[in-house]
Amino acid sequence: MTRNEFDLIRDYFARQPVKRRDVALGIGDDCALVEVPEGCQLVVTTDTLVEGTHFLPTASASDVAHKALASNLSDLAAMGAMPAWCSLALTLPEPDDAWVAGFCQGFAALAEHFQVQLIGGDTTRGPKSITITLHGHVPKGQALTRAGAKPGDWIFVTGTLGESQAGLDYILGKTVVDKARATTLINRHYRAQPRVTAGQALRGIASAAIDISDGLHADLTHILTASGVGAKVDVAQLPLSEALLADQASDEQAQKLALTSGEEYELCFTVPELHRGTLDTALKHSGVSVQCIGQITGNHRLELVADNQPLDWVLSGWAHFKEPHRDGS
Amino acid sequence: MTRNEFDLIRDYFARQPVKRRDVALGIGDDCALVEVPEGCQLVVTTDTLVEGTHFLPTASASDVAHKALASNLSDLAAMGAMPAWCSLALTLPEPDDAWVAGFCQGFAALAEHFQVQLIGGDTTRGPKSITITLHGHVPKGQALTRAGAKPGDWIFVTGTLGESQAGLDYILGKTVVDKARATTLINRHYRAQPRVTAGQALRGIASAAIDISDGLHADLTHILTASGVGAKVDVAQLPLSEALLADQASDEQAQKLALTSGEEYELCFTVPELHRGTLDTALKHSGVSVQCIGQITGNHRLELVADNQPLDWVLSGWAHFKEPHRDGS
CATH class of the missing domain: 3.30.1330.10 (PurM-like, N-terminal domain)
Known part of the structure; x- marks a missing residue:
């Protein structure tokens, strides 16, 4: 047969x-x-x-x-x-x-x-x-969505950011690294650990949530659009691994990578002041670190700041290996 | 933009x-x-x-x-x-x-x-x-499956069979037909009407059901395997449209087409004698005809008969445009 x-x-x-x-x-x-x-x-x-x-x-x-x-x-x-x-x-x-x-x-x-x-x-x-x-x-009624963020809510991300893009750059032959580091980077790109336990723990605590698949900047913007709010993000608070910082030419370059790197599969979520105190306890068993990176505002813009000074960074968007063709229709 | x-x-x-x-x-x-x-x-x-x-x-x-x-x-x-x-x-x-x-x-x-x-x-x-x-x-508990057919149950199919293959043959350029007939055949192949209302009406009446996507012979065999039974099918009872009969060289050729034509999206189902009387009433509002083509047996084989004489037809299986390669592993 x-x-x-x-x-x-x-x-x-x-x-x-x-x-x-x-x-x-x-x-x-x-x-x-x-x-x-x-x-x-x-x-x-x-x-x-x-x-x-x-x-x-x-x-x-x-x-x-x-x-x-x-x-x-x-x-x-x-x-x-x-x-x-x-x-x-x-x-x-x-x-x-x-x-x-x-x-x-x-x-x-x-x-x-x-x-x-x-x-x-x-x-x-x-x-x-x-x-x-x-x-x-x-x-019923307890799902986290993108639409619940309110001015004053704190913005958090899980884990560290930027290494999926660094992994992709290595896979595409744009960067050269030693063998041990190569394995780490490939795993960061292909073997992300979805934050399932953390997501469940955030029910009743987070006011909005999204997973980072298009890059933090783009995905946080999705929350802002759905919630009808703005945000101020302090780039100095972005969670970066030591390996990423060592790998990049400057802190600024690493921060930009953290803002645009897609397929990170970390969570970005917002927490009202009222629930901020319960966050650590709720996430204790999820085995994932979280970092506060800024605050929701009422002004419908996503502002990036460093030491409270506004930044006018132009960020490149996340793209897969092949960027879709664009036409003018 | x-x-x-x-x-x-x-x-x-x-x-x-x-x-x-x-x-x-x-x-x-x-x-x-x-x-x-x-x-x-x-x-x-x-x-x-x-x-x-x-x-x-x-x-x-x-x-x-x-x-x-x-x-x-x-x-x-x-x-x-x-x-x-x-x-x-x-x-x-x-x-x-x-x-x-x-x-x-x-x-x-x-x-x-x-x-x-x-x-x-x-x-x-x-x-x-x-x-x-x-x-x-x-x-809960009322879904039709492939596994409930019992010896003595009657075997039915909805609609008529064979025209999806005839449509595919035309699309592939294997046959030449006039324009009006071409449209009918293309519609039979690409625009089948799924028997959703009939399927729902059969709950509580049919003992097993499957949709005809691989061809009647293959799909009825799936019911027989799942139910651990056999069947005797009278090919003279296969529902064939007049157009198909006119199109094919012989009744036998049309019957073979009806047994193997895939992507028909008609239903094949079995009905215990006890429920046979309620079938017509149940299906009255579904707008679909049904035809009894045979009976479930206890002998684990699918027998084809004509005038109660066994047939030893060798049937070709349904294939998409590209047949998957087979290896000997």
């Missing part, structure tokens, strides 16, 4: 290790059947990675799988949701056992960590791409 | 006409938030169409959109579910206003018909493909 990668993928996922009790019917019928807990809303997000646009052909299959699932988990984290199930649409041009095995391994490791069960999908022949639709749930 | 197709798509879908009351948060945040009715299970399915594999570059954008959504609706129909929301991952190589406008038009028409609200997705740059994840719901 002949077999191909599509059989292999189906077989692999049919015996996946995550078996949730809220899955009434998983892979193998026309649809999956699952149960959303009573009193909860269903949370849904979709992300596509295309080879050549979101990852290079040289990327390891395991890294690609991690990135595909992590980017979706990060969206759920930004809503304060609990991940539960996902669908995987995998398009592959050629049979490639090693690639498929690596993909399944990378996918399973992250899926197990967050107890996400694969409940269906589609495997097709074509140029390599991965689309994941991830589902989760959140107690 | 420059704009591109991705802005256009986002704008279009942001003002989509379907606004469901169970959507708490639609397009525009990190995730969508929706509410599954109490006492219902969530039903989820995903399908990908890749240009060159599932549709030709010459296919109209509106047809492609219809086919992408219809194939998912058909999966929900096979479970007896009520469609509700979907995510759309659209990957496009080049800006193409006309294509995008046509796609949106075709998508919206079918989405409105079934009151499906687009709640999110992703637009990316790359080789053209469409992945839709469709969500619906079904009263």
Whole structure:
């Protein structure tokens, strides 16, 4: 009997290790059947990675799988949701056992960590791409959105920023670094740890939240637009790793990188003064550091300051490997 | 300000006409938030169409959109579910206003018909493909699956069979027909009407169901495998349109086409003798004809008969434009 990668993928996922009790019917019928807990809303997000646009052909299959699932988990984290199930649409041009095995391994490791069960999908022949639709749930009315920030709220980010872009620059051959540092940078770009636990801990504390996928400056702007407010951000407060500071020509360059680096999958969120005191306790078990970088204002602009002096930095936007063509229509 | 197709798509879908009351948060945040009715299970399915594999570059954008959504609706129909929301991952190589406008038009028409609200997705740059994840719901425990057929149950199919393959043959230039007939065939291939209302009407009546996407022979086999049974099908009972019979060299050729033609998006289902009498009444409002084509047996084989004489037909399987390569692993 002949077999191909599509059989292999189906077989692999049919015996996946995550078996949730809220899955009434998983892979193998026309649809999956699952149960959303009573009193909860269903949370849904979709992300596509295309080879050549979101990852290079040289990327390891395991890294690609991690990135595909992590980017979706990060969206759920930004809503304060609990991940539960996902669908995987995998398009592959050629049979490639090693690639498929690596993909399944990378996918399973992250899926197990967050107890996400694969409940269906589609495997097709074509140029390599991965689309994941991830589902989760959140107690009704408690989801974090982009729209709740108010003047006076404090602006926070998790982790450190800038290294995903530094990793991408290395992957693209724009920078040369030693081998140990190269591994760190590649992992920062492809193997971000989505802040799922932190996002859940922020329910009832944060007034707005977003995950940093387009870069802090762009994503904070999304919060400001959705909330109808402005912000003042002190670039000296941006959380930068020592490695990034050592790597960049100047502090200013590192700060600019922290403002524009995309696919960081850290959270940016706002906290009213009233809840600021409970933040550390709430996040204690999430294993993630947070840094206050500024404050929401009422003036509808995003102002960057250093030592309280305004900056007029021109920032380049985050782009994938291939920037979409623009036309004038 | 420059704009591109991705802005256009986002704008279009942001003002989509379907606004469901169970959507708490639609397009525009990190995730969508929706509410599954109490006492219902969530039903989820995903399908990908890749240009060159599932549709030709010459296919109209509106047809492609219809086919992408219809194939998912058909999966929900096979479970007896009520469609509700979907995510759309659209990957496009080049800006193409006309294509995008046509796609949106075709998508919206079918989405409105079934009151499906687009709640999110992703637009990316790359080789053209469409992945839709469709969500619906079904009263708990009432979903139709492939696994419930029992010996003695009657086997039914909706509509007529074979014309999707005939349409594909015409599209591929394998057959020549007059212009009016060409339009009919293209519509049969690209514009199938998913049997959503019929599927819902079959809850509590059918013991098993599947939609015909791989061809009746292959899909009925899926029911037999899942249910651990066999079947006897009388090929003289296959529902064939007069147009198909006129088009094919012999009745036998038309019957073989009806057994193997994929992407028909009709339903194949089984009904216990006890419920056979209620079938017509239940389906009265679905606007679809059904035909009994045989009976479930206990012998684990799918037997084809004509005038109660066994047939030893060798059937070719359904394939997309590009058959996946097979290796011997």
